[in-house]
Amino acid sequence: MTILVIAEHDHATLKGATLHTIGAALKLQAAGAGDIHVLVAGHEAAGAAQAAAQVAGVAKVLHADGPAHAHALAENLAAQVLALAGGYSHILFPATAAGRNVAPRVAAKLDVAQLSDITAVIDAHTFERPIYAGNAIATVRSRDAQHVITVRTTAFDAAPAQGGHAAVESIPAVADGGKSRFVGEELAKSDRPELTAARVVVSGGRALGSAEKFNELITPLADKLGAAIGASRAAVDAGYAPNDWQVGQTGKIVAPELYVAVGISGAIQHLAxxxxxxxxxxxxxxPEAPIFSVADYGLEADLFQAVPQLTQAL
Structure with a gap:
């Protein structure tokens, strides 16, 4: 029962989501599954393959290097995974936008049910996953011979990035299937930490009233804390913040060490x-805002007075 983890990377380094997914694989291994292998499919991605080899707990790295993987197109990556799938009982993807794009293709081709967004490993065939926006936890057991799984990365500790000595095996890269082509990309550049990987997140809600007040109050506080900036869906819909800052069921899932919610009522979709x-x-x-039901520390105050005072005190 060997485990295959599909790595996300930038061709030079591993993304944090990969380390958390390997952390889930380690839980599977402790529950009776076998060795952990990591697939690094990329173009001129030797750096990422070497980084994967150093992760504690990884037994082997499979390095598929070719032009078809230059832009991580889902169709080509799914074909690469399917070329290897016969040797694995568990195939794990991070539950990121990229992982959710590839995993269903693999599950469909293997004719198995996908196990989505797992948050705990009970045994090698049984898992927990949230349903109803996280208000209930379902225990799911699969009888399929192979398990295609997406992992909620915030639910598992990251595997140590150092301490491993896995062998790197070069494997043939699949040819471009021609089903899609890369046209271009526009990347948002920021000096702040990535929202899903940040240790501290400061989020603002609709109560801030305007994009100007959002920037005036949230940005200085985030600067003082070295934090990423998030927003509720209401704030994003109102134009206070860009879409890629949205935290919630239809946005990004975060689990930082510190989360500061400013002017956010705490709708169930945001809490998720x-x-x-x-x-x-x-x-x-x-005082009746639902956010207080999950808060460790709550301040019932006018945010337009409290946030500047907090920022000044820091």
Whole structure:
């Protein structure tokens, strides 16, 4: 029962989601599954393959290097995984936009049910996953011979990036299937930490009232804390913040060490995206706001007075 983890990388280094997915694989291994192999499919991606080889717990790295993987097109990556799938009982993807794009293709071709967004490993065939926006946890057992799994990365500790000595095996890269082509990309550049990987996140809600107030209050506080900036869907819909800052069921799932929610009421969809944070601080003038039900520290106050005072105190 060997495990295959599909790595996400930038061709030079591994993304944090990969380390958390390997962390889930380690839980599977402890539950009775076999060795952990990591697939690094890329173009001139020797750096990422070497990084994967150093991760503690990894037994082997499979390095598929070719032009077809230059832009991580889902069709080509799925074909690469399927070329290897026969030797593995568990195939794990991070539950990121990229992982969710590839995993269903693999599951469909293997004619197995996908196990989505797992948050705990019970045994080699049984897992937990959230349903109803995280209000209930389903225990799912699969009788399929192979398990295609997406892993909620915030639910598992990252595997140590150092300490491993896995062998790197070069394997043939699949040819471009021609089903899609890379046209271009526009990447948002920021000096701040990536939202899903940040240790501290400061998020603002609709109560801030405008994009100007959002920037005036949230940005200085985030600067003082060295934090990534997030936003509720209401704030994004109102134009206070860009879409890629949205935290919640239809945005990004985060679990930082510290999450500061400013002017966020705590709708169930938002809580689904941040309630696993280690420490939650809520600032809201409504004592009945649902955010206080999950907050470790709550400040019932006018955010327009409290946030500048907090920023100044820091």
């Amino acid at each position: 995206g941040m309630k696993d944070s280690k420490v939650i601080v809520a600032i809201n003038k409504d």
